[in-house]
Amino acid sequence: MSHQDDAYGAEIRDLSAKLGQLPSAMRDPALENRIHELQREINVSEGPLRSAKYRQDELKTERRWIESDVHGFKRALVLVGQPDGVPDSNRGGSAQRFRTKLESRVSRTIELTEEIDEFQNQIDRIETVRLALSVELVEMLHGGVADAERNVRKEDLARKKRLAALRAEMGAVEKDILWSPTAVHGYRVWTFEKDGLYGAQRPWRSPRFSARCSFDGEIPHTDGRCATVAFGCGIYAAKSVEVLMDEVDGDLGRQFVVGLVGLEGRVVEHDRGYRGEQATVLAATIVNRGTLLMTDDAGELQRMFRDPRQSFGVGAVSPPSGNSDRTMQAAIRNYLEKKAERYQTWTSANSSE
Ligand SMILES: [Zn+2]
Structure with missing residues (x-):
């Protein structure tokens, strides 16, 4: 995910810089527009991605707290359990309270896990789109650089040809x-x-x-x-x-x-x-x-x-x-x-x- 994203990020930055250094007259303005559009789409998706990750982290923290609660109530139940096998009304009452609390905590962790999974789906969707856009952008940048470099070579060749013609037309x-x-x-x-x-x-x-x-x-x-x-x-x-x-x-x-x-x-x-x-x-x-x-x-x-x-x-x-x-x-x-x-x-x- 973000690992791959970073790899493309570096490649996109390098290629964009390379394209930017080529003379503007040698670049295709239509392609440049599409490149900017793609770059914009990738940038725009960053906000929702970040907030989804942030919200998911919050939920995970909450789940960790509740899980430790669950752990505590389970231990409490063991403590108020009947190790000697003799039921005790007083002890039985607190056991019931612990059990109720434990159940509500367990059902809350289930809810939280569902929410966390939902955010994970959202994150996966955004990252899939970003990945596809990045791949397209990298291809487009490669094409743009190759085109501009080809134009520079063509222009250079044409100029050399003109200079050779110039020499010929001037004579001694x-x-x-x-x-x-x-x-x-x-x-x-x-x-x-x-x-x-x-x-x-x-x-x-x-x-x-x-x-x-x-x-x-x-x-x-x-x-x-x-x-x-x-x-x-x-x-x-x-x-x-x-x-x-x-x-x-x-x-x-x-x-x-x-x-x-x-x-x-x-x-x-x-x-x-x-x-x-x-x-x-x-x-x-x-x-x-x-x-x-x-x-x-x-x-x-x-x-x-x-x-x-x-x-x-x-x-x-x-x-x-x-x-x-x-x-x-x-x-x-x-x-x-x-x-x-x-x-x-x-x-x-x-x-x-
Ligand atoms: Zn001179």
């Missing part, structure tokens, strides 16, 4: 470092995950983003000191939209954003892309399970990064066919390239003034 590093007076334009992809839009490694909460690096010196580094992934720090942008599609497998049935960014500050040029110190998203196409949404409105872009769930709220349910994938890719490319041209024209017109 060029020694020239640009200090352009105007923004350098490039294209990027963000994936839509449960808690926001993600670049290759970090979440973006705003259309403006500054590169970070744990190493000293000017960012982005070009000496490879931080190049454990791809080429190291900096905000990556590709020179063309096409190469980006590898990063998301070209699957437009998924949820992601392809955008045009202006890189500023220190910009390192590669064969097929750039790494910049700062980036601002200038235009974006939101791919939402086969539907396209395009915008270059600063306010809308701001909202999209702050709360992408709104932008991804609606979308076609059926994924596009391979044919419409190509059409959509062309639409994304046309839109973003046209925007890039316009920004290029504006900046060159402004700088020639």
Whole structure:
């Protein structure tokens, strides 16, 4: 009973702690709700269980007292008995009184035993239910931990794949470092995950983003000191939209954003892309399970990064066919390239003034 309960209690605590440490975005909220519900049911049964045990203990104590009474009256009866075989009216009278008291005590112990047994049934019922709930909860927690761990591995793998694709799409590093007076334009992809839009490694909460690096010196580094992934720090942008599609497998049935960014500050040029110190998203196409949404409105872009769930709220349910994938890719490319041209024209017109 409580022995087994304790064994499950420790397992439940360990598993709950393990699940709690996994990133919330990797956990299934529906399963978490069921887990909390089960936990609540187990906790709720604790009160009645405790009071049933407490009441049973009280009855057992009472029975012990009465049993010692019974024992005393039996001894008294022996003492007032007739060891010499001669009946004595006086002695017989007290014997009768003892006998009456003894009988009432005996019938009380029978009553108490019945009550104690009734409480035992109640305790057994509650413990059976608790045991079943605990077994179910342990199974559910095991499942939840396994699921979340699988999601973490999947996410990790997807990220590694994106970084590998990033390296491929950037090509070799060029020694020239640009200090352009105007923004350098490039294209990027963000994936839509449960808690926001993600670049290759970090979440973006705003259309403006500054590169970070744990190493000293000017960012982005070009000496490879931080190049454990791809080429190291900096905000990556590709020179063309096409190469980006590898990063998301070209699957437009998924949820992601392809955008045009202006890189500023220190910009390192590669064969097929750039790494910049700062980036601002200038235009974006939101791919939402086969539907396209395009915008270059600063306010809308701001909202999209702050709360992408709104932008991804609606979308076609059926994924596009391979044919419409190509059409959509062309639409994304046309839109973003046209925007890039316009920004290029504006900046060159402004700088020639
Ligand atoms: Zn660095």
